[in-house]
Amino acid sequence: MMAATKKKRSFVALVSQFANLKRAFPRHSCMRKQFYPDDIRNCFRRLRSKTGPTMGANKLAGLVAKINQSGLPTSVREGALTLAFNSQVKMAGLAGIHIESLSESQSVLTLKNRFRVQNHIGSVHACGMALLAESASGVVFGMNVKDTHLPLLKSMSINYVKRAQGDLRAVATLTPTQREALERDDKGNVVVDVVLTDAKGERPVEVQMTWAWTPKRPKAP
Template sequence: MSRMLSKLDGLPAGLRQWLTSKMLGRVVPMVGTAGLRFEEVSSQRVVVHIRNRKPVQNHIQGVHAAAMALLAETATGFCVGMNLPDDKLPLIKTLKVNYLKRAQGDMKAVAQLRPEQVEQILTLDKGEVTVPVQITDSTGAEPIQCEMVWAWVPKQRKA
């Protein structure tokens, strides 16, 4: 995935973000359907936004709970995916979301890996990692807290 995105490195920031969002929305179709937008994608940090718009709203005109979980899952998953060798497959193992308060407006997820976590992903044949993620709304509040555990396995099963 990092090789694919590196082709965009020389482009202006706005165009690079738009193309990154389009490309990653094709890798994971649900990401494109929900209209998630990638602000930053690197081997250690991924920042993703979702606008509070009608297709992703709940009955009280806020971002739907499932869309909030998708936002967290996407940021953490791409954080892992940016480090996985091509012969490995990322799999969500645990998705835990605590809804603490009503969210206001648009939302942002920031997922980050520590250097030792990146090293594990790069070197172990299979394993798992808890990826920290912070979800904020347009007021800067954290309406949800998440714990995302990602595993990786070889794409081809050994006979």
């Protein structure tokens, strides 16, 4: 009797684990309703389709400027910014990275400590932290790279100094001098400052992201 009960409990636990995995890894599409409500998706489509002079260094900066100046509620504006990024960077969308704010000088991104990104001790996985830092630095860097050039991650250095507690927040900043170099020089690289904190305000990792820019190669005839 006890053996049968034990088997039943094991089966129930296995089914429960499978259900959690299905919820954690849904079929991903950046335009699916389960990721973005209709108002956010429609807002994004409407702003993207608007014509007019480009505002900012490139098309991304122009779209972000339209979203920031739209006068929409904060939640819708953040959702549109997140969709603009995650529709291009699929891994960020799958992990659930969210953009709180974005400009040509600073980005603020968050990552919730959910099942799909957790490690074996229940905190955000090391790769999840790296993805958040890379995304925060990359998107603010990309806001300043001309459409004729290509942004590339040159190197990534991460020191894991303590266990992360709860949700994560990353703030990446470009200095005026760095932005001037991106505008002036045909190619080069900069170290983008990233501060990553957890729910307690602690810094579980020390991050250094070096991004480079170079002219795009002409397409073969």
